[in-house]
Amino acid sequence: MKNVLIEAVEAASKVLLDKFERGIAVEFKGAYDLVTEADRTSEHQIVSVLRKHCPDHDILAEEDDYGERRSDHCWIVDPLDGTTNYAHGFPWFAISIALQAGDDLVLGAVCNPYTRETYLAEQGRGATLNGRPLEVSTIDCLDRAMLATGFAYDHKESPVNNYDHFEHFQRAAQACRRPGVASLDLACVAAGRFDGFWEMNLKPWDIAAGVLLVREAGGLVSDFDGLPMSLERREILASNGRIHQPMQQVLAGGRRLPKGSGNGSVT
Numbered sequence: 001m002k003n004v005l006i007e008a009v010e011a012a013s014k015v016l017l018d019k020f021e022r023g024i025a026v027e028f029k030g031a032y033d034l035v036t037e038a039d040r041t042s043e044h045q046i047v048s049v050l051r052k053h054c055p056d057h058d059i060l061a062e063e064d065d066y067g068e069r070r071s072d073h074c075w076i077v078d079p080l081d082g083t084t085n086y087a088h089g090f091p092w093f094a095i096s097i098a099l100q101a102g103d104d105l106v107l108g109a110v111c112n113p114y115t116r117e118t119y120l121a122e123q124g125r126g127a128t129l130n131g132r133p134l135e136v137s138t139i140d141c142l143d144r145a146m147l148a149t150g151f152a153y154d155h156k157e158s159p160v161n162n163y164d165h166f167e168h169f170q171r172a173a174q175a176c177r178r179p180g181v182a183s184l185d186l187a188c189v190a191a192g193r194f195d196g197f198w199e200m201n202l203k204p205w206d207i208a209a210g211v212l213l214v215r216e217a218g219g220l221v222s223d224f225d226g227l228p229m230s231l232e233r234r235e236i237l238a239s240n241g242r243i244h245q246p247m248q249q250v251l252a253g254g255r256r257l258p259k260g261s262g263n264g265s266v267t
Contacts, residue, residue, distance in 0.1 A: 136239075
């Protein structure tokens with residue numbers, strides 16, 4: 001399965017790099033939600049690889065519905081995370097693919113084709129970046145931590161928009177960054193580049209691979225209350241573990257999504 005995952009990532013990487021260099025046609029799925037030809041073509045390449053090697057597995061992907069095959073295995077696919085960055089020619093975007101077996105995430109990959117960095121995690125076997133083992137950072141004070149977050153597409157309309165959390169963490173942490181690609185934010189927590197990450201209103205394909213990366217690099221992933229992370233719960237807190245509780249305390253002072261808020265896509 002790891003070889004299948006790598007083959008799918010490499011196929012999608014070629015598509016995204018080629019279109020990034022030649023120019024990008026952009027459409028809108030909503031008022032602010034972009035989609036490009038590259039999203040669809042990348043997803044097609046990934047699904048083709050998965051169907052060739054794993055025809056009975058389910059696939060949950062961002063752009064299309066691939067039906068339900070009632071398999072114990074489900075591939076969770078984001079063919080282009082960071083579409084807005086990509087569409088504007090900003091080279092910070094990623095492919096994110098994870099394999100779920102039953103309730104467990106067992107494989108995950110996040111790849112930035114432009115930087116040629118591929119993060120890979122396998123349940124119980126650790127996480128790597130281009131083959132180099134990863135470990136989360138050792139920062140143990142929030143005021144020395146560099147954090148990452150993001151804002152949902154509906155942040156201009158929704159009162160639960162993460163602005164308050166962002167302001168609170170700007171005061172509590174050494175620095176906060178908003179690169180715009182949740183899968184890479186999580187990968188950077190796994191690599192020790194960020195010490196923590198929080199966000200709301202994410203979908204399973206945004207976070208599945210990144211969650212496994214953080215866990216396998218020795219980090220901690222939960223909801224804002226510190227409860228075990230579920231892909232159905234549309235809020236996530238990931239850290240090196242050392243600053244997890246202080247981050248929870250900061251998050252307790254801001255607006256929250258209603259309990260039970262989720263997309264129902266993954267059990």
